[in-house]
Amino acid sequence: MIKVVITGAAGRMGSRLVSLVKDSAFLTLAGAVEGKGHHAVGEDSGEVAGCGRTGVPIVDDLSSLMERGEVVVDFTTPAATLGHLKIVAQHRRGIVVGTTGFSSSELDELRSVSKQIPCVFSPNMSVGVNVIYKVIAEMAKTLGEDYDIEVIEAHHRLKKDAPSGTALKMAEVLARAVNRDLGQVGVYARKGLIGERKRGEIGIQTIRAGDIVGDHTVMFGTMGERIELTHRASSRDTFARGALRAARWVVKQPPGLYDMLDVLSLK
Ligand SMILES: NC(=O)C1=CN([C@@H]2O[C@H](COP(=O)(O)OP(=O)(O)OC[C@H]3O[C@@H](n4cnc5c(N)ncnc54)[C@H](OP(=O)(O)O)[C@@H]3O)[C@@H](O)[C@H]2O)C=CC1
Numbered sequence: 001m002i003k004v005v006i007t008g009a010a011g012r013m014g015s016r017l018v019s020l021v022k023d024s025a026f027l028t029l030a031g032a033v034e035g036k037g038h039h040a041v042g043e044d045s046g047e048v049a050g051c052g053r054t055g056v057p058i059v060d061d062l063s064s065l066m067e068r069g070e071v072v073v074d075f076t077t078p079a080a081t082l083g084h085l086k087i088v089a090q091h092r093r094g095i096v097v098g099t100t101g102f103s104s105s106e107l108d109e110l111r112s113v114s115k116q117i118p119c120v121f122s123p124n125m126s127v128g129v130n131v132i133y134k135v136i137a138e139m140a141k142t143l144g145e146d147y148d149i150e151v152i153e154a155h156h157r158l159k160k161d162a163p164s165g166t167a168l169k170m171a172e173v174l175a176r177a178v179n180r181d182l183g184q185v186g187v188y189a190r191k192g193l194i195g196e197r198k199r200g201e202i203g204i205q206t207i208r209a210g211d212i213v214g215d216h217t218v219m220f221g222t223m224g225e226r227i228e229l230t231h232r233a234s235s236r237d238t239f240a241r242g243a244l245r246a247a248r249w250v251v252k253q254p255p256g257l258y259d260m261l262d263v264l265s266l267k
């Protein structure tokens with residue numbers, strides 16, 4: 001049994017991870033962590049997750065769990081993730097990071113620390129989205145310059161970062177496929193008398209409403225037709241299962257920064 005520590009254990013993703021690890025035949029829960037002062041610290045992680053007792057209390061100090069944990073699964077915030085990554089690196093363990101919303105300097109830091117240990121970092125752990133990355137790159141190349149590209153994402157009202165990490169990754173994949181620099185061609189908002197759409201733009205649009213788990217559409221539009229490829233997550237378990245698949249995979253890897261395409265052998 002692989003010993004897993006879950007950070008952000010009382011969160012939306014953390015709760016599902018606790019619950020799925022509790023039922024796993026391959027993984028066992030070695031620890032559960034929340035931030036200092038969080039109301040769930042001291043409580044049983046399974047009770048907090050709503051899946052019944054695990055016997056594993058939520059603590060506020062990841063370091064104290066590092067002797068017993070083999071791999072950390074982290075869905076928290078960019079600042080918390082960077083702190084956790086450094087602790088995991090000091091103890092030479094593996095980590096799976098699902099957190100999104102990093103600034104470019106935070107991403108540089110994540111890349112540099114994560115090279116020291118086996119790390120899977122992916123803004124979307126679902127199989128479906130990772131297959132879409134491959135398909136959209138091929139579609140963009142095949143359709144060519146006359147097809148306008150837009151990425152549209154929709155998420156629940158509690159999501160803090162925008163656009164979603166997945167939409168940004170999709171836009172990067174698309175830009176790379178057609179040899180464009182996303183920094184130059186990405187358009188994140190439109191309002192007012194902005195003129196005609198510029199050739200080569202890649203639009204990234206954000207919707208926030210209610211309890212949407214996570215929808216992503218890539219649209220290729222030209223005169224007379226358009227193609228829309230949509231992924232809709234109907235349960236967070238699709239992300240949690242992917243993250244736990246990554247946890248089982250990453251403990252067998254040498255140090256390095258990996259993503260879900262590596263885990264799924266899609267590269
Ligand atoms: N890669 C993927 O497949 C997916 C990625 N995500 C991403 O995962 C992240 C979390 O999402 P979600 O679960 O919905 O968010 P939540 O806010 O529900 O959960 C995050 C949890 O982390 C806790 N936290 C904050 N700081 C620390 C800390 N220092 N130590 C330990 N825990 C801490 C939060 O506590 P508090 O409540 O006090 O803030 C909260 O309980 C987001 O960035 C989201 O975009 C989400 C789904 C899928």
Ligand SMILES: O=C(O)C1=N[C@H](C(=O)O)C[C@H](O)C1
Pocket residue numbers: 100123124155159160163164165166167213214215233
């Ligand atoms: O915050 C979320 O909920 C999600 N975030 C991820 C992202 O930003 O891409 C992935 C998923 O769609 C859910």
